[in-house]
Amino acid sequence: MLQGAIERLADPAVPQKLCFFFNAQLHHVLHAMPLAIELARDPRFAVDVVAMTHDHIAMARDIARRHGASTIRFVQVEGPMLSAFTRLAGSATPPKLVALAAARGRLAEYDAIVVPERTSLLLRHAGLKRTCFIHTCHGAGDRAVGYDRRIRQFDFVLLAGDKQRRRMLDKGLIREGHYAVVGYGKFDLTRDRAPARLFPQxxxxVLYNPHFSPKLSSWPGMGLDVVRLFAEDGRFNLIVAPHIRMYDGRRRRERMERRLEEFSRLPHVHIDLGSAASVDMSYTRMAAVYLGDVSSQIYEFVVRPRPCLFLNAHGANWQGNPSYRHWHYGPVHEDADHIVEKVAHAIASHGAYAAVQQKGIEDTFDREGRSASERAGRAVADYLTSRLRHGTMPRTTSFGFGRGSALAHE
Structure with missing residues (x-):
């Protein structure tokens, strides 16, 4: 990588090598590919997508094809040790630290690495001290985990709107000249895709979208009751699409699919425990009502204000807590009793929440001017070009990782 940097300083016509690295679940692809497509159109950059699974590569390749980004190169990191650890973990993706070890040699070749997650910052401790790390975030929700202290170690951060900018500045996670508010690039990938028809009637x-964290999710204590009550009632079509991380493990997913089999056969119930449709906004766009708890996908739903309601399964004292701002967008319930009637009431009372939803969307997503993808591409291109011109290198100071924090929920 150092040799390449010297060549680019000597000859600015030599493209900078950029890596879009996917080291987590499938939903991260949709948060970084809009930027990859934009930068691939700029002759100053050579763009690679590096990922750990075939599914990640297939999704990224399909997105690039649909948007005419023919110059992107796709690389899957493979190896017998990586496969063995993945099988042992029983998950769709390899354990992150194993994946980083397997990919480290290849990743050292790049001038900059773009990631939607934070664990990849550990690569700095593995010798990638001169590499520029760029963070796209993955979602624009309210929970404190989205404002992880590790974010301050990125060289450049892309933000969806003023909410993120304000909270990150308050926490000292970003600094002037090293971030840009650009909007939400995922919308650019999904805006013109018509949702498939799922139901005969x-x-x-109703989209039921519980979070994966057992401490926060409504699924462990209420999920099956919710599904059963909708199945018995029949007034609504129900999509059950938990956060993709809930059933990332193949064996856990298969066990739950067997438990839900009696419901999945019904014409008005659709169950999806982790397909691409559960992350590409297919369901948030087609649903009339959102039922959930703390997932950031609520913002992908209320970008077009509609009725929603929330299940407080963990007894949260949520009033006045910024991590629960989205619970002001609809009624909050402590149990799933009479859930179908509660949904009907949420529809009838939506007018009381529409203005609050609209204000939240305006604060969360900056939608002024050009598309988010274009704005992100310009911001990152300008930053990387300036960095090369001035010979600026990333900081190599303390990285802010506490014990056990490297694999925090992301």
């Missing part, structure tokens, strides 16, 4: 569609 045109009933209102």
């Amino acid at each position: 045109d009933r209102p569609v």
